[in-house]
Amino acid sequence: MRLIFPLFLGALLLAGCATHSSSTHGAWGDWYAARGARAPKGEKVYVCHAFGCLRTSPVTFSPAELKRISAPFRRAGSPQAERQAISKADQIYEEIVGARIGTSADRGGFEKIGGGDPTQMDCIDEATNTTSLLILLAERGILKHHSVESPVARGFFLDGRYPHATAVVAEVESGRRFAIDSWPIANAEPPVIMPLEKWLSARGGS
Numbered sequence: 001m002r003l004i005f006p007l008f009l010g011a012l013l014l015a016g017c018a019t020h021s022s023s024t025h026g027a028w029g030d031w032y033a034a035r036g037a038r039a040p041k042g043e044k045v046y047v048c049h050a051f052g053c054l055r056t057s058p059v060t061f062s063p064a065e066l067k068r069i070s071a072p073f074r075r076a077g078s079p080q081a082e083r084q085a086i087s088k089a090d091q092i093y094e095e096i097v098g099a100r101i102g103t104s105a106d107r108g109g110f111e112k113i114g115g116g117d118p119t120q121m122d123c124i125d126e127a128t129n130t131t132s133l134l135i136l137l138a139e140r141g142i143l144k145h146h147s148v149e150s151p152v153a154r155g156f157f158l159d160g161r162y163p164h165a166t167a168v169v170a171e172v173e174s175g176r177r178f179a180i181d182s183w184p185i186a187n188a189e190p191p192v193i194m195p196l197e198k199w200l201s202a203r204g205g206s
Contacts, residue, residue: 028131035128045129045132048125071092073137095188104187123181164183
């Protein structure tokens with residue numbers, strides 16, 4: 001038993017979507033630091049890929065690309081409309097990034113122990129990259145109805161669920177939190193957006 005438990009614990013830590021913490025609190029800066037990732041700076045994002053931010057590729061958006069990404073928010077006059085705009089912006093963002101760094105063929109819900117394929121992303125990559133998009137939008141004053149929170153994780157095998165993580169936003173007025181989960185779907189497809197409490201209690205990929 002003494003030998004089996006350390007091996008089992010090691011398997012948990014090596015799993016593609018295993019995280020350092022399942023806490024729902026904390027600044028998003030801690031999330032980046034814990035994974036050796038980098039938060040956006042100006043027009044530049046540092047895109048995680050190859051599973052667990054094994055690779056980080058810088059992408060600098062042109063003014064025209066930033067205009068495309070922000071366009072869905074022009075008529076987002078309510079929190080619900082803004083979440084719909086976030087979905088559209090995420091699709092545009094992933095389309096641009098995918099063409100730039102070779103992740104256009106990223107498959108939805110794809111996992112394997114170890115990773116290493118630079119064309120694919122696990123949920124850690126996806127949660128980090130979506131958070132980077134949200135920070136990019138927030139720093140430009142484009143998000144009016146939501147604030148950006150640290151990604152959140154659920155599942156740890158012992159509860160019968162595979163470890164999974166998602167980006168999170170909170171409504172400014174109500175404080176309600178929503179998962180923005182781009183991992184279950186393929187590159188540049190609409191992310192799963194749902195109340196965080198529902199996401200936390202879900203099983204499987206959404």
